[in-house]
Amino acid sequence: xxxxxxxxxxxxxxxxxxxxxxxxxxxxxxxxxxxxxxxxxxxxxxxxxxxxxxxxxxxxxxxxxxxxxxxxxxxxxxxxxxxxxxxxxxxxxxxxxxxxxxxxxxxxxxxxxxxxxxxxxxxxxxxxxxxxxxxxxxxxxxxxxxxxxxxxxxxxxxxxxxxxxxxxxxxxxxx
Numbered sequence: 001x002x003x004x005x006x007x008x009x010x011x012x013x014x015x016x017x018x019x020x021x022x023x024x025x026x027x028x029x030x031x032x033x034x035x036x037x038x039x040x041x042x043x044x045x046x047x048x049x050x051x052x053x054x055x056x057x058x059x060x061x062x063x064x065x066x067x068x069x070x071x072x073x074x075x076x077x078x079x080x081x082x083x084x085x086x087x088x089x090x091x092x093x094x095x096x097x098x099x100x101x102x103x104x105x106x107x108x109x110x111x112x113x114x115x116x117x118x119x120x121x122x123x124x125x126x127x128x129x130x131x132x133x134x135x136x137x138x139x140x141x142x143x144x145x146x147x148x149x150x151x152x153x154x155x156x157x158x159x160x161x162x163x164x165x166x167x168x169x170x171x172x173x174x175x
Contacts, residue, residue, distance in 0.1 A: 138160065
């Protein structure tokens with residue numbers, strides 16, 4: 001099954017990962033945000049925690065990158081999305097939290113459009129039940145059309161749901 005019923009465990013999982021990351025990169029002025037579907041109470045989702053680490057200067061990025069590498073992440077570029085760097089787990093790492101809780105880790109400058117999209121969408125879905133329910137319905141429809149296949153689901157979601165998310169962003173403005 002691709003989508004799972006909402007569970008408060010997702011918040012606990014985020015907090016566990018966040019603690020590990022904070023210990024590695026230091027507290028400084030970095031913000032660590034829980035984003036995407038698992039961050040929205042009562043929204044069913046793929047059980048993958050999405051995390052954005054937000055920084056202000058290029059020097060901050062260097063410090064964050066170094067700290068993440070020390071705990072078993074490697075930099076995987078921006079995967080085609082400007083101002084959003086992807087970090088993945090190294091196969092040689094072994095951490096009981098970071099290697100057992102599925103998550104996506106992104107590092108974004110404060111001015112990142114990808115970050116803005118994550119935050120605006122998350123906050124809107126948290127505040128508007130009708131939007132959360134509509135988004136959830138669309139996700140289940142895409143999962144069914146994809147025959148529960150993750151890659152096909154992702155393509156269908158991008159083709160069919162991004163317009164809905166874009167309308168949320170237009171309604172909310174910018175951060």
